[in-house]
Amino acid sequence: MxxxxxxxxxxxxxxxxxxxxxxxxxxxxxxxxxxxxxxxxxxxxxxxxxxxxxxxxxxxxPVPALAPEFQTELAVAQAWRTAWVFAIALPLVMAVTTLMWRGGGTSIEPGPAYLDVARATDLFLVAASVSFAVALLALRLLARRATSPVALVRAVGGAALVTVLAMMGSGVFLTMGAPGAGTSLWGALVGGLPTLPGYGLLLYLGVRCLRLTRPRRPGAGRPSRRPAPVPSA
Structure with a gap:
């Protein structure tokens, strides 16, 4: 060799x-x-x-001196991918759930708590989608100048995990309390099985951001704290 x-x-x-x-x-x-x-x-x-x-x-x-710089660039690339997927996926989720709600609506009026959670979920998804779009802009414009692009990558990963868990929790609640079609917790969990692959992918993207920026074993290198170039989409 x-x-x-x-x-x-x-x-x-x-x-x-x-x-x-x-x-x-x-x-x-x-x-x-x-x-x-x-x-x-x-x-x-x-x-x-x-x-x-x-x-x-x-x-x-030497590799140990340069690997952290390359690792940082890879972490930023992962954050870019994650923010892009969430910025696109969340509006689609809102559109699909709205169509499902209108198509399966009943004449029974939802309770106040149900309406509050439904509105809060919609507002959360809108805010999260905008936040991930802003993260894309930040990754594009600020990563080269930021003191620590690693912090930005971790923020994207953490936001991704919080967003998915919130979506899953609100989905279970809204399924259990759906007017005229409510179900038990077990029924809501079983009914949500078809969505698990999608949620699993979104969770994976968030976890990946966090894993790529965590300290590694001695000799394996650590993510650099210096700015790194932002890759294209």
């Missing part, structure tokens, strides 16, 4: 995040190292290919 192959393999082992963005980073590093090695060979013909690669790797910097 060449010096470049060994370096790239170690970097790949240390990094975690969106698969496509990680693969792009690895390719960029490999190409940069090869270009650097070619430059060494061009400037010093007496140097062999193996030594040129070793020098290129040495000049690039």
């Amino acid at each position: 060449t010096a470049i192959d060994s370096y790239v393999r170690e970097l790949d082992r240390r990094l975690h995040g969106p698969r496509r963005r990680k693969a792009d980073l690895i390719v960029e590093v490999r190409d940069g190292l090869r270009d650097a090695a070619d430059a060494v060979l061009a400037d010093s013909p007496e140097v062999g290919p193996a030594e040129a690669e070793r020098q290129a790797v040495e000049e690039f910097g």
